[in-house]
């Protein structure tokens with residue numbers, strides 16, 4: 091009995107494989123897409139919507155610089171129709187996998203390839219590579235959205251009109267978000283715009299919104315902050331009277347706590363301004379689980395924490 095069942099299952103499987111490959115276009119089966127970070131997955135989901143099924147390998151709180159693909163991840167990638175990743179060496183430990191994909195005939199794309207090279211920020215501290223935290227410029231993310239739409243159309247031309255409509259609607263939302271963020275940040279005087287975080291993820295944000303950004307660790311969390319870095323940074327915070335420094339959701343708190351202690355040991359105080367989403371979105375199903383919600387949450391956290399010394403100073407002079 092068992093053998094008969096097995097043979098008939100194999101028969102059904104072969105028939106299914108045959109019919110899928112011949113009828114996929116007619117049936118419009120959802121493209122199976124694997125993304126590395128949940129930031130990239132959110133972008134792809136917004137363009138592909140109901141025409142695709144998206145899996146994100148990395149969830150909330152996961153550090154992409156250090157992430158190593160599991161055997162399950164490799165299987166998911168192998169079974170996907172299309173793979174999207176950030177690129178510019180963000181996923182530093184997955185480079186070998188990405189290099190192998192084209193020779194396997196797998197459609198795989200770095201969303202950073204959709205952004206003009208002149209928009210990249212170069213960094214000597216990241217082995218001469220470009221800074222991979224491209225999503226912290228909304229302009230860049232609009233380019234990335236256009237690129238994702240183009241690639242989805244290449245892989246699923248029947249749904250071209252659908253992808254183009256989704257792109258239009260998402261670009262519109264991104265443009266509105268950029269405007270509201272800009273308005274919110276304009277409340278913060280230029281002198282207050284110094285952002286101290288655990289690692290250098292916010293250079294694009296700093297460039298777009300006129301912040302000086304300082305990360306305790308470098309571009310990648312793979313490099314650790316040394317004692318001297320902590321002391322230098324503590325001096326900088328005291329000198330500039332910076333009221334708050336920030337923890338990141340995907341980086342352990344210790345380095346920022348060490349920096350806070352170093353400032354306190356100089357007889358000064360610096361607050362923890364809250365947690366920023368740097369290299370991962372929040373949990374899915376929460377506002378911070380989307381790119382737009384994440385960006386708005388970060389900006390609210392930053393503006394609320396850094397405007398406090400304005401209030402202190404005005405009360406000092408009263």
Ligand SMILES: [Zn+2]
Nearest residue numbers: 291309310369
């Ligand atoms: Zn990072």
